[in-house]
Amino acid sequence: MTSFLAFAKLCQKVEAISGSLEKIDLVAAFLAGLDEAELPVASSFVMGTLFPPSLDLVIGVGPSILYEALAKACGCPAEQISEMLRVTGDPGLVAAGIVEKRRPLGFAAFLKAEPLSIADVYERFVAIARASGKRSQDAKVKNLQFLFSQAGSLEARYIARLAIEDMRIGIGEGGVRDAVARAFSKSGADVENVERAYNLTNDMGLVAVAARRGTLAELSVMINHPIKMMLAQLGESIPAALADIGTAAIEWKYDGARVQIHKEGDSIRIFSRRLENVTASLPEIVLAARQITAQSAILDGEAVAIGKDGRPMAFQEILKRFRRKYNVEKLAAQIPLRLFLFDLIYLDGKSVTHLSLNERRALLEKIAYPALLADQVLSDSAKAAEEIYRQALNAGHEGLILKNPTSVYAPGKRGKNWLKIKPVMETLDLVVIGAKWGEGRRASFLGSYRLGCRDTATGNLLDMGFVATGLTDEALAELTEMFRELILLEKGMEVEIKPAVIFEVAYEEIQRSPNYSSGYALRFPRMVAVRDDKSLEEADSLERVVSLYKGQRGRGDSA
Numbered sequence: 002m003t004s005f006l007a008f009a010k011l012c013q014k015v016e017a018i019s020g021s022l023e024k025i026d027l028v029a030a031f032l033a034g035l036d037e038a039e040l041p042v043a044s045s046f047v048m049g050t051l052f053p054p055s056l057d058l059v060i061g062v063g064p065s066i067l068y069e070a071l072a073k074a075c076g077c078p079a080e081q082i083s084e085m086l087r088v089t090g091d092p093g094l095v096a097a098g099i100v101e102k103r104r105p106l107g108f109a110a111f112l113k114a115e116p117l118s119i120a121d122v123y124e125r126f127v128a129i130a131r132a133s134g135k136r137s138q139d140a141k142v143k144n145l146q147f148l149f150s151q152a153g154s155l156e157a158r159y160i161a162r163l164a165i166e167d168m169r170i171g172i173g174e175g176g177v178r179d180a181v182a183r184a185f186s187k188s189g190a191d192v193e194n195v196e197r198a199y200n201l202t203n204d205m206g207l208v209a210v211a212a213r214r215g216t217l218a219e220l221s222v223m224i225n226h227p228i229k230m231m232l233a234q235l236g237e238s239i240p241a242a243l244a245d246i247g248t249a250a251i252e253w254k255y256d257g258a259r260v261q262i263h264k265e266g267d268s269i270r271i272f273s274r275r276l277e278n279v280t281a282s283l284p285e286i287v288l289a290a291r292q293i294t295a296q297s298a299i300l301d302g303e304a305v306a307i308g309k310d311g312r313p314m315a316f317q318e319i320l321k322r323f324r325r326k327y328n329v330e331k332l333a334a335q336i337p338l339r340l341f342l343f344d345l346i347y348l349d350g351k352s353v354t355h356l357s358l359n360e361r362r363a364l365l366e367k368i369a370y371p372a373l374l375a376d377q378v379l380s381d382s383a384k385a386a387e388e389i390y391r392q393a394l395n396a397g398h399e400g401l402i403l404k405n406p407t408s409v410y411a412p413g414k415r416g417k418n419w420l421k422i423k424p425v426m427e428t429l430d431l432v433v434i435g436a437k438w439g440e441g442r443r444a445s446f447l448g449s450y451r452l453g454c455r456d457t458a459t460g461n462l463l464d465m466g467f468v469a470t471g472l473t474d475e476a477l478a479e480l481t482e483m484f485r486e487l488i489l490l491e492k493g494m495e496v497e498i499k500p501a502v503i504f505e506v507a508y509e510e511i512q513r514s515p516n517y518s519s520g521y522a523l524r525f526p527r528m529v530a531v532r533d534d535k536s537l538e539e540a541d542s543l544e545r546v547v548s549l550y551k552g553q554r555g556r557g558d559s560a
């Protein structure tokens with residue numbers, strides 16, 4: 002049996018080195034030495050995943066539960082914990098620090114605790130995830146408290162990070178995939194077959210065990226195991242996309258949220274784009290899926306919220322539906338969803354991913370009513386595609402997806418077989434009015450910036466939310482230095498900044514938002530440049546934001 006301490010030591014080493022090849026080597030050597038019960042747990046843990054999505058287990062531990070458990074396990078006041086968090090920005094380091102200073106707990110301190118094994122930690126996490134009902138918070142705290150009371154400081158560091166599913170050791174899915182391939186190369190594992198198996202099953206534990214046994218090729222699509230969704234690449238233009246694809250399957254790019262539906266008899270499970278089980282939140286999609294006339298199927302599609310005017314409602318409204326756990330029916334009445342299916346992954350016991358889109362679509366048409374299907378037109382005419390594009394935008398949707406009708410379903414791949422065509426949004430020049438300190442390694446940098454647009458009537462700057470820069474550490478350090486001089490006020494992790502600097506910002510879409518004083522927010526904002534050349538008066542006004550908002554997808558003045 003391998004101790005959790007050995008796993009924590011591995012994590013510490015992986016965290017400390019910067020080279021990704023060395024990280025992969027370390028993880029590979031560790032995984033190769035585990036027994037078959039520990040291997041699935043450790044290979045998921047190392048990438049910060051506690052349970053594969055097929056298990057339907059969610060740990061449900063946030064900062065308050067974590068800190069309560071630490072305070073109880075170590076007899077330390079909660080204020081001290083918050084203060085440490087403010088300084089380090091890292092719950093793992095906080096847990097390690099608190100456990101280090103743990104008050105001896107009387108008689109118990111003389112009893113030598115059994116060292117925690119990897120399996121012990123896993124079992125406690127399962128118990129935490131299973132805790133439900135009124136007393137679930139207490140049960141979660143107790144189990145976590147037990148782990149902290151048994152752990153040394155290094156173990157505590159990684160127990161805390163696992164509990165909030167954020168390992169911060171610089172190895173993700175890709176790195177662990179490479180490590181599994183390396184660990185079991187003698188059994189025939191390589192990067193390609195490990196990746197294929199992972200994209201199909203989303204269960205690194207299952208994949209690692211199959212890699213060791215030399216049975217990777219036997220893993221396939223399984224009902225109730227969400228599979229990574231095929232994604233679309235941004236196409237340059239309609240003519241360019243058609244030149245690439247030739248005759249294309251042309252579909253609207255619906256303005257909704259992706260759903261992957263697993264049907265087995267009457268049992269329906271729905272997974273979101275992030276592969277979370279959202280079945281309970283989407284009763285009308287469950288009903289729609291029951292109408293599929295196949296015994297078992299995995300279907301791919303988009304859930305769209307349709308407003309009273311028949312147009313799609315804003316994306317945030319759909320997210321409300323996806324997140325809602327209680328009083329679902331009430332919200333469903335306000336934000337009704339409609340399903341548009343565009344692909345088929347599995348049918349009556351067999352994967353159909355190897356079939357062409359044309360063939361999959363033909364099968365889909367046999368098992369689904371036309372009203373459940375996304376419209377599709379096969380054409381190589383730019384004129385025809387432009388017309389469908391215009392219709393999609395007029396109907397309030399996002400644009401088009403042009404698909405290669407001969408292509409297979411490629412799980413997890415963003416490739417040229419699906420090209421999305423969307424209107425290009427103009428950038429906005431906005432004033433930086435605040436910022437947030439980073440976390441962990443970036444605790445000494447201002448990492449995200451609050452943006453404002455100008456209210457021409459009053460001269461005030463109106464809040465439009467944050468942009469994270471996506472800059473290198475070096476560039477961030479420079480930016481932080483520049484803004485340090487402009488800090489007006491510190492409030493916890495946030496600072497208020499004297500308006501002086503303009504960021505040019507790109508985004509996917511402008512959304513209405515009651516959370517900000519401008520009434521608008523940017524979806525997926527990205528910093529394009531610091532516009533030193535622009536003065537504050539040249540920042541964009543609320544009027545421009547509103548006019549860009551109205552120009553989106555033929556919203557006109559009504560929205």
Ligand code: AMP
Nearest residue numbers: 233252253254255258259303343375402
């Ligand atoms: P993006 O999120 O911009 O990468 O665009 C890809 C997303 O568009 C997919 O994940 C789907 O949620 C959505 N989508 C809307 N309509 C379609 C369609 N007809 N085919 C595929 N994806 C679609």
